[in-house]
Amino acid sequence: MTLSNTWVVVLLVSLIVIFALRYTNDKKYLPGPRGLPILGNVFQLDLDKPWGSYAKWEKIYGDIFQLNMAGQPVLVLNSQKVVEDLFEKRSSKYSSRPQWPVASELTGYMDLPLLQYGELYRRMRRASNIALGIKISSNYYCVQSQQALMLTHGILSQPDRWGFHVQRASISTMLSILYDIPPIQSLSDPRAIFMENLVDRISKALLPGAYLVEILPILSRLPLFLSKWKRDAQRDFRNYSKVFEDMFRSIKEKFVKGEEQPDSFSATLAETQKRHGMSDLECAWLAGMLYAGQETTSTVLKWFLLCMTIFPHVQEKAHQELDRVVGRGRLPSFSDMKHLHYIRAIVKEVLRWQVPLPLGLPHATTEDDYYEGYFIRKGTVCTVNVMGLHRDQQIYGPDADEFRPDRYLNDEGMIKDENSDGHFAYGFGPRTCVGRHVANNSLFITIATILWAMTISPVKETNGNSIKPDLGGELGIFWQPKPFNFLTKPRFDDAEILIQQARDDLNYRDS
Known part of the structure; x- marks a missing residue:
């Protein structure tokens, strides 16, 4: 043998x-x-x-x-x-x-969303809550408003390239929030390529069955010379670490020297680093791994655009609210948020109706337990059927399968519960997404700006019939809509002019 x-x-x-x-x-x-x-x-x-x-x-x-x-x-x-x-x-x-095993080696066991529950997780979580919490989230309003404007301008002028504009804006927003990096103009920007390659590398490592060691964990005990997957992962970890540490330390050095710098996650992290007892390497990876949040935001925006293409009555109701609250003489701002209840309801409903992570991220038990007389052993993986919860008629009523933002509004047209997301897209318990407040803000201002400026409609066939997008999706790490197209036109006479003027002003300030 x-x-x-x-x-x-x-x-x-x-x-x-x-x-x-x-x-x-x-x-x-x-x-x-x-x-x-x-x-x-x-x-x-x-x-x-x-x-x-x-x-x-x-x-x-x-x-x-x-x-x-x-x-x-x-x-x-x-x-x-x-x-x-x-x-x-x-x-x-x-x-x-x-x-x-593979994703953990690749990230040096410092990827917060994937991290085992323990002391390092708690320190990283506390640091993230301070730098991304609801109180400090307003610090990022400016960059979020600017990118919402740039995205709206791009979609309005080039609807056939809407996918590029969504991805570019999402990447720019996240890089600016994390590192105060100026907006990128191309997806071939080296910083975008680096971050996207890392996300792709980790995503592939998480796919079930991608590596034999995921199926047979005992293989992780083999010597390094017999584990090519581990050698490759540790090599890539060293390469990624160098870039992340350089990015974080360039911001930390300004803090140490007492130099003023714009608000960013890394700047706040450098300021509070000693309080959390974190090393430069841990801080660098904490910032780097939060970048993956841009993929969630871009996925939600893709579903939003699909929804507006096939549900014109929702779009019309949003237009009416925007005209009533904002008017047609200026763009929406965050000061309008408390009055734009229907726009906020659209954000909630998109996250519910087509949740980016239909099964969330799995949890695992840290000790044996019993539930209703049944034994649950330590190390059991626990996954939530989030898509199923979002279709639960006991929670959302008999029309749970329908896209209906009104479900979040009371009889006066206001948000029913200001203290609840109204969905489960951001996870559960202590593992709830640390960036949910920042994500909600980005989605709100982007959706409000797009709907203020334009009307979205289906592409037409030669006979004049509308081509409705496929309601199905494609499952990778995220649940994405299948490729589709749509048409745009300015919603009123001055909309395109005002968007262009605001875009030109932004370019002037950046020059």
Whole structure:
């Protein structure tokens, strides 16, 4: 028998023993679909739309059930009650993350969204809450308003290149918030390429089955010379670290010298670094990893544009509110936010109707637990069917499948609950997205500016019939709309002139 065959036999025997020890004792486990020996339910899951499989199994097994993914127990949570019971009331047990060996090595175990629950996570979380919290989020109003203007100008003048304009604006906004980097003009900008390559590298590392070590974690114990994935990841970590540290230290040096500099996440981080007991490397990676938030924002904006293309009545109602509150003599501003209830409702409804992360980011248990008499062991992966929650008629009513921003408004046309997102797109419990306030602000001012300036309509066929975009999506790391196009026109006579003048003024100030 060859050495490689011996390894295969050892691994298979180990899996069989582990499986037998875990599932043949007297503990009561949650119900779930019966699967294959060892592999469990791996081949029963619809990888294109896994929430569809979860919805089917929910009807059979209830609001919470357990899957066996090649020996790894996975809990699927399908109701608001179960999510609150576990992720909020028992957050100390359910706030960690699963093991992602490749992504962890690639980021030096310093990627906040993927970080295991522990001391480093708590320090990074506190630092992020200060630099991105609701009080300080207004510091970024200026750059968000500027990028909303530039995006609106781009879409209005080049609707066929709307995808480029959305991506450019999202990247520029995030780089400016994190590092006070001036707006990029091209996606071939070296800084954008560097950040996008890193996000792509991590995204591929997170795809199920991308690396054998994700399926067989025992392989992570092999020596480095037998682990090409680890050598590559550690090499890339060193390269990424150098760039991130240079970016952070250039801002920190200005703080140390007492030089004035514009507001940015890194500037606030440098100012509070000692308080949080974080090294330069940890600060550098904390800032760098928050860049991925631009992908969420750009995805939501893509769904927003699709919604405006196929739901003209929503667009018309938004136009009426903008005319009433803002008028046609100036652009919307953040001072209008408290009066633009319907625009804010559109933001909430886009995040609910087509959530960028349909299953959120999975949690993991840090100790054994029991729920309603069922045993949940330490290390269990817990995933929430967020798309299913967003279609739950008990939460959103019988029209939960429809796109209807009015669901967030009371009889007076005001937001029903100012203290609630009204959706689950930003996660749960202590792992709720740290940048949600900044993200909401970016989405609000961008959507308000676009709708103030233009009318969006479907592309026409030669016979005059509208070509409606496909309502389906494409699942990668994020749930994205399929490619589509639309037409734009200025909403009133002076709209294009006012947008152009504001754009020219911005260019003049930047020159």
